Amino acid sequence: MNRPTSSDHPPAACADCRLRRRDGFLPVTAEELACIQAFRSGTRTVRAGRPVITGLGLTSHLFTVYSGWAFRFKSLSDGRRQILNFLLPGDFVGLQAEFAEAATHGVEALTDVQLCVFPQSGLWDFFHSYPKLGYDITWLCATEEQLVDENLVTVGQRNAAERIAALLIRLSRRAERVGLTAADGSFDFPLTQQHIADALGLSLVHTNKTLR
Numbered sequence: 001m002n003r004p005t006s007s008d009h010p011p012a013a014c015a016d017c018r019l020r021r022r023d024g025f026l027p028v029t030a031e032e033l034a035c036i037q038a039f040r041s042g043t044r045t046v047r048a049g050r051p052v053i054t055g056l057g058l059t060s061h062l063f064t065v066y067s068g069w070a071f072r073f074k075s076l077s078d079g080r081r082q083i084l085n086f087l088l089p090g091d092f093v094g095l096q097a098e099f100a101e102a103a104t105h106g107v108e109a110l111t112d113v114q115l116c117v118f119p120q121s122g123l124w125d126f127f128h129s130y131p132k133l134g135y136d137i138t139w140l141c142a143t144e145e146q147l148v149d150e151n152l153v154t155v156g157q158r159n160a161a162e163r164i165a166a167l168l169i170r171l172s173r174r175a176e177r178v179g180l181t182a183a184d185g186s187f188d189f190p191l192t193q194q195h196i197a198d199a200l201g202l203s204l205v206h207t208n209k210t211l212r
């Protein structure tokens with residue numbers, strides 16, 4: 001697996017963030033950008049297969065994905081795992097724990113990921129000082145809820161081929177919006193068949209047969 005290059009790391013200045021030049025991101029004012037810069041407490045690298053959030057207790061940080069892929073998941077006592085959503089650059093991570101007694105799920109790096117880190121304790125002051133940015137975060141949460149709704153339809157009603165097709169189409173569209181696709185529409189796809197099976201409620205054997 002490729003290790004991150006220098007261009008994958010978040011820049012020291014939020015004004016130099018390459019994600020802001022992508023179609024999937026709204027422009028912000030200079031004042032709002034300065035507020036985001038002040039709110040950010042640092043950056044973090046998490047290697048593929050390592051936890052971003054363990055899901056075993058309280059977390060004191062929020063994150064945005066700057067580069068790489070990750071996924072949210074829940075695990076059952078017997079080791080079975082349900083992948084809830086895949087996280088791409090620009091996605092916000094950890095907000096659910098702000099409204100619960102502890103993390104409600106785990107987050108694992110699918111590839112090496114670069115994260116921007118924000119203190120969870122400063123979130124309310126951030127909302128209070130810049131309600132427009134607070135609304136933007138609320139919009140992100142609503143979008144996440146739409147993805148959960150779509151996943152429920154997929155697991156509850158779609159057959160295996162429809163499930164896989166819907167996942168591939170959704171990930172392709174998301175990758176395009178954040179600049180991960182090439183001119184021909186292709187993009188690096190780090191998911192294994194096990195990841196697909198865990199996301200779609202399929203057995204690994206059924207996933208393999210459907211893909212073939």
